[in-house]
Amino acid sequence: MTGHLAVAAVAAAVTALAAPLAAALARRLGATAVPTGDRSGAASRPPVPTLGGLAVLVGVLAGLVVAVRLPDLAAGDAATAAPVAVAVGGAVIAVVGAVDDLVDLSAWLKLAGQVAAATLVATLGVQLQYLWVPGLGVVALGPDLGLVLTVIALVATVNVVNLVDGLDGLAAGLVAIGAVAFAAYVLGTGPGPVGTVPSGAVLVAAVTGGAALGFLPANWHPARVFLGDTGSMLLGLLLGAAAVAHVGRTAAPTTADFLASAPLLLPLLVLAVPFVDTGLAVLRRLRADRPVTRADLGHLHHRLLDAGHPHRRAVLLLHGWSALVAFGAVGPALLATATVVAVLLVAGLALTALTAATGRADAPPGGDRAHR
Secondary structure, three states, X not given: OHHHHHHHHHHHXXXXXXXXXXXXXXXXXXXXXXXXXXXXXXXXXXXXXXXXXXXHHHHHHHHHHHHOOOHHHHOOHHHOOHHHXXXXXXXXXXXHHHHHHHHOOOHHHHHHHHHHHHHHHHHOOOOOOEEEEOOOEEEEOOHHHHHHHHHHHHHHHHHHHHHHOOOOOHHHHHHHHHHHHHHHHHHHHOOOOOOOOOOOHHHHHHHHHHHHHHHHHHHOOOOOOOOHHHHXXXXXXXXXXXXXXHOOXXXXXXXXXXXXXXXXXXXXXXXXXXXXXXXXXHHHHHHOOOOOOOOOOOOHHHHHHHOOOOHHHHHHHHHHHHHHHHHHHHHHHHOOHHHHHHHHHHHHHHHHXXXXXXXXXXXXXXXXXXXX
């Protein structure tokens, strides 16, 4: 655990130090986004540099380099295929995102880049090996089917994080919550069933969570730098890879083993609200006969803003609900049931009250920037 904390700390520190450099590079290249206004009453904010994902990439790579040099990780997580797979795939998707931030790629070209990055992650060793199917139990996937399903899962996570990146600090915070909760569950519950081998999942979660937390100070409202597609797609790929890496770590899993590992999907569970929001956005745009890739202001975070919640409160509310979901998944494995239920009830009631409360009635509609 000490090694994972050290790796997360390195990823966070390097990302924080690199964020201003990424912002300066973005300004030099003209990669900026113009916010549409804020809740403080100002008519507008100056253009904000994007390409913040480059800082995240540097932080992640720094964390992985440190991991292979730490004795307690060198023979475990760092010795698996995960570090190389996420480093290569992460670099590719960061390049795709950077190009999109600079020249605005078409949706199909961006999707092709996402598929290429996800395919690299899968072929380099982070791939679904087993799948639990109700009525059939645990099904072993062949390399071809495993590859296809892995790519689909990773691309889905990439796009959910990309779509939820609509408010300052929102996407980075959600990813940090998912990564930290996932790592806490795995480390807190100890080794898995007989036949378990290191997967590298906790290492990937550690560098992902560390980099996301390190980026938050520069990305908090009012943001000094945006993740851009460079960072949102990278964080989505990393979070998805952490979950995928842990599935199939047992040589011969049973249905009981697989169900006991359900919280290993926690990184994706934390994104349940964004997943639902994404689905609603697709349906909304299809019903309006609009391209599903065209931006609108109907997302959940926009609705919170329209209800009068200030920018920071809207972000914190979404963070709070995601953390509550994470605690609900992790808590039963680490704490007494009565304690978990009590925390969920109290926190749930508090969040419900805060969400129902409205801010200034005269707050203008819309968010700080157009959403994807």
